[in-house]
Amino acid sequence: MNGVRLHKVPSKASRWGRTLGEWPAALFFLLPTVAVLGTFNFYPALYSLYLSLFEWNGLSPTREFVGLANYARLLASGEFWNSLRVTLLYAGGVTLLALALGLGVAVLLNQPIRGQAVYRVLYFLPVITPTVASGVVWKYLFDPTQGVVNRGLVGVGLEGPSWLSDPSWALVAVVVVGVWKRVGFNMVVYLAALQGIPKTYYEAAQLDGADSWQQFRYITLPLLAPTTFFLVVTALIDAFQVFDLVYVMTSGGPLGSTDVLGYYLYRQGFRYSELGFASAVAYVMFALIFLVTVIQFRLTRGGQGDA
């Protein structure tokens, strides 16, 4: 098997030799992409790294070089650590809950039930609904006196909290919306994976006398592991960058209880005009997401995560 494969791959020398003559043409075709990416992605990203070494309000003619002082200030700031904690709670909450719910819904929808297609569309709808629009609607739903959520709770004899005004509940409310938006995506990916599991495994298990829970536990779950892994990593990266939902629903409040890193960065850069400091925040965020990605690469290389 390996031998056959190796045979097909050209040797290093011939690969370089063949492409050397094609370099000018390749460059020519790459130019538009390189120019666009360079101007709008790489240059701003590197410039932001440079800016993170300065104190600058975006308007003053002079920028004061402060070295790593912005990073030092960041690490000494209670607000930053609060923000990091809130981000981890949000990311962890959304990732785990949306994973469990997405799998549950996918398993249910994998059964032959009536109106299956309709349910799939319904569960997927939140994924394609613009975040800002959903945030505004959920804000109404969470209104303590007028909102559907608390009215429903009253219906079952409970008194709901003042969701978005209560520091102990605001993050819960935002996580609920984050999960609501994520479940549909997880469901679709899980459904595809479920349908890729050969029926014969289950038939064999049934012959051995496995009940449906055992089939799920010992066949479905292990075979979904690569998918689960993929979903966890993408969900984490996604959740680390959350901004719009928080901006619309709580503006980071009350008392910083929903002040995720994305919002913290926005506050520093665009409300406080602290462009240097905000750039430092951006790079710390980048480092965190980079870390998650590296872990993903390490683990997928070792395992069979090809999803």
Place this chain on the structure above:
Amino acid sequence: MKAHWLKTIVTTAVVLLGLSTAQKLTFWHYWDGANGQVLQGLIERYQKEHPGVTIEAVFVPGGELLTKLQTAITARQTPTMAISDLVAMPLLTRSGALAPLDDYIRQSNLNLTDYFPGPLVYGLYQGKRYSLPVSASNLGLFWNKNLFRAAGLDPNRPPRNWDELLRFAKQVKEKTGKWGLELFTQGGEGTTWQTQVYFWGAGAEFLNANNTAPAFNSPQGVRALQFLVDLVQKEKVAPVAPWGLFGRGEAAMVMDGSWMTQFFPQQVSFELGAAPFPFAPGGRPATNMGGEQIFIFQSADAATAKAAWDFINWFSSTPVQVEWDRGTGFLPVRRSVANDPAYRAWVSNARPLMRPFVDSMAFAKPRPPVARYPQISDIFAKYVQEALLGRLSPKEALERAAQEVAPLLR
């Protein structure tokens, strides 16, 4: 046929000549809808009266104007003139990109003492004036006359001080079960600028006289915050809840802006009253203030800058400001406008709810014009929330806020 051709050629030549000697001014602003139309109307009239001057007004959405100005200043591609929300003025005056207006003001004999003192604070930096106020808004009390009636209160008598405010609020809560007063408890500048009105009304200051240290943690400040905390925690006449109770008829009184004299009547289904906001017994009348300032960029050459100033001077003149304020519903920045018979008649007939707001301009206070105001405001609001939620005593909350604010003023 020949005459027709000649006419075309002559007209074209005149137009071309006109263009070559014309002053073209660019003006960035964020006045949209009806306000933008009033501005456009005034500009067209100014151009007609001043042939050779073209003013190209460029609308930039409010939230983007400061960012766009930042970009323009860094790229040295500034317009001739622009407006800004007064909160951003400290950043702009320190940018070195604005042209000082003092010489123009002197040459044009523009009488600055005719301006209300509050808005004038913002254009000053290191003894020079870089901008002039062109519009204002402020905060006052709105009350729901139907709820007052239902509570057995005189529907035409607003509370005049905090004792009455509390008494009326309690009576509303007792008799109708509705909230007495709505506070903005959602944090940020919304909470800060409303809370400042209570602080000033109790005789407290926000920062010290030269804006180098916090002053809100004074005994008067503690008293003001204690009053708010009592409304929520002890008397339970105001909730910590999302904004909008008053508009839905769930709270009898609210502090809101002069612009709502235009919007509330279209939105609410009850009879409205408006009054200057009540202040503490032994305190002083006070309100907070918003608005726009106009300025010229340093990059303009002398002739262009002069042409821009001539427009600003004309726009700031009493008759034009009367027209501007009537068209937009902005509050006057000049006493001569507030006292103008035509303006007063318009307020009485068209916008009677606005009267108390116009009167409040005399004691409207500026938020401190410091560059880091947005951060200071967020910190202050956070500790006000801590106190309102009963997590910190007012004194402790203000002390902690002062500790966090102090380094930002150094």
